[in-house]
Amino acid sequence: MTDTSSSTTLQDNTYATLRQWVSVGKFLPGERLKIRNVAQALGVGVMPVRAALLRLAAEGALTHSANKGVSVPSLSKAEFDDVLQNRLLLEGEAAERGALRMGADGRKLLADLVTAMERALAANDAKAYLDANEEFHVRLYRAAGSPMLMTLIETVWLKVGPLSNQLFDDNPDSGVLNDAHTDMMKALENGDAAGVRRAVERDLFVAGQFLRSRCTQ
Structure with missing residues (x-):
């Protein structure tokens, strides 16, 4: 049976x-x-x-x-723009809510992940950077306490995920990818939830401009 x-x-x-x-x-x-x-x-x-x-x-x-x-589908530039706009809305909201609810232990974990990303960039280890980056954002967004918002974010990630491994392919700006995370931590420590949101939006926009160039017409 x-x-x-x-x-x-x-x-x-x-x-x-x-x-x-x-x-x-x-x-x-x-x-x-x-x-x-x-x-x-x-x-x-x-x-x-x-x-x-x-x-x-x-x-x-x-x-x-x-x-x-x-x-795996290939996104056109128009499709990518639509995905990015939704990411800015959803992830910006989750970041701001998460910043308001996150305690000292959560901030310490995020700080450790920023350090891990910095080491990965120095070692040119794309996988280590992307793994730490994913965990950073997941922890921040889940701190918002909204399972529905997290589900929507994860659904949008399905659309752009296949492009993410190309973030380090001849990217002249790869060395500054972690700057926005450093700014997020400063805003978190200062209790500036709106500042965290702005830093997340900048992070998505900067990475997005390079990834957009990898899209089909």
Whole structure:
């Protein structure tokens, strides 16, 4: 007899992992996702992977066609502009709310992540920087105490995630990427929630201008 609950849990876990992979840019724009290769990377069977990929395609995070299978969409500049505008609205709001609610322990964790990003930039370690950057923003936004707002942010991240790994590809401004985080910490320590919001918006805008250049016409 098949354990339905175990099967459902495996499908949900597979979906959650793949959704996170898309949002952090593990897959590149235009990349075709071969189900067997993805299943091997996850250490699961092809069925939960197929179900997860189709679910992500239904959400617009991936594209699916009978001829090409499942692939990562490439954003046009107009599509990217729309995504960026929504990120500025949603993440700016979450940052300001999070700043108002975050305590000393939370600020200390964010300060440690800023240090980790600075070290990653010095070592030219793009993965370490992006990992610390994601954790920084997630912790700040979750401090806002709004699960709905966080869900909306994560949905938007699915759209832009595949571009994020290109942030260090011949980017002349990569050395200053952490400046906005330093400004966020100063604003946090001063109790300036509006200043945190402005710093987050500047962070998104600066990175966004480079990533926009990587979009299709």
